[in-house]
Amino acid sequence: MSKDVEAGIRGGFSAGDYLDQPPAPFFDTNELSRWSFYRAIIAEFIATLLFLYVGVLTVIGNQRQSSASACGGVGVLGIAWAFGGTIFVLVYCTAGISGGHINPAVTFGLFMGRKVSLVRAVLYIAAQCLGAICGCGLVKLLKKANFNDLGGGATELADGFSPGAGLAAEIIGTFVLVYTVFSATDPKRKARDSHVPVLAPLPIGFAVFVVNLATIPVTGAGINPARSFGSAVMFNKHKAWDNHWIFWAGPFIGAAMAAIYHEFVLRGGAAKTLRSFRSSSI
Template sequence: MAKDVEVVETVEYTAKDYTEPPPAAFFGLEELIKWSFYRAAIAEFIATLLFLYVTVLTVIGYKHQSDPNVFPDAECGGVGVLGIAWAFGGMIFILVYCTAGISGGHINPAVTFGLFVARKVSLLRALVYMVAQCLGAICGAGLAKGFQKALYNRYGGAANEVADGYSKGTALGAEIIGTFVLVYTVFSATDPKRNARDSHVPVLAPLPIGFAVFMVHLATIPITGTGINPARSFGAAVIYNKSKAWDDQWIFWVGPILGAVAAAIYHQVILRAAAIKALGSFRSNA
């Protein structure tokens, strides 16, 4: 009697061929004649508008439902902080998924600036994206106020401010680290070399980016309401237009920009060893 022979199939995964993409043009003025450039700017505007509209109404709804003066006997205080974090993270997941193929799905001036520092986008595209994002944020917050003006004014318009009991230094540190986590995740999730090397692992880039936003909100909502997105903070401040929101506004620009620059340098120079590669290329040419 022949013995049964168990055949074990082994699957070998091979990485795809990978070529390092060239850096984006610094100024990128030639993009002005391309419709795809304007289409991308429109996509960033609409995505940021939708982001602010949904998230601002989520924050206002939570504060209204948890207000003891309105619902003294309510057993549930709305979606809670966890629900707010899910709203921000979930919207980023949805919007990045929808716009990644058109504009890259930045929806955040800090992300755009970090990608510019890494030479992933041109200066022109970065500036136009930032303007589109800020305008979209203003319109999104304006729509939220237009639909629920009384509640918007009563509950602070979801404007980012340093919470009582926290110093501006603590708030700045929270914004720097929170944005570092977000932008670092963006670089890692969209790294073409990683996608080629780990081609056997299906990675949906918007998912880890959305989760990064969710996790950072859990950590920093009690401190600053969580900015990590200058457009989000600016749009809410413009529509709410109170002194406290404007006094703290610099924190929600300086912190995210510093965090984005740190993440870009860490990913490109340390993880991708850009400086070592450049030095090796220089020596070989010499």
């Protein structure tokens, strides 16, 4: 029996007693023959549908109540809680099935960190975007008049901010979220802090909450291309599509930066790669 297994059985993991998963294959077509793969895609679709349903319905409800009463509506704080709390619940429910991405930027960041294959990443993103459209469609079906009159919950660049400022807000916000995902699911951290229970969905949900608080006044807090795309498709007015590129470019850039920072700087991937090049040249 290996030392790692013995330590695990005794419950005495040290900082060095952990097993990293090998990098995911870049292009793994074998996944297409497994039911678990399609089950994961379905889970991503349903989770993103529910996420957009709760989030966009909260945004529209807040706007409706605010327009009816000066003291009405849950405000930015309530919207941030709705998005962050829903992510906490859905990541908790789907983490064991699909990993609980529910966000193309998270999927892209994990692909950059070699945690998922290209095949899985592409189909996850497709399922997430379709789920987002269906979730917003449900909201529109239930509250069609409010949906059309109050902007469909679409993310838009706020007045007074330049596209550059909006892009920066999306990059930084997504960096915080994806960096939290990497940190919360890091096997080395779990081994080092094995005496402390770690519930990964909790910090991820709080990351969404705090980023929404900071970013809603600037861009409406996209930090999730599927969320922005779904609401833009269902609302389908010019303003929803103005500067829409920000809500794809920003999250993808932020996710890539978070993956590089965590995997190659904090986890020493760059140093390991350099040593492997040196050893192979000898």
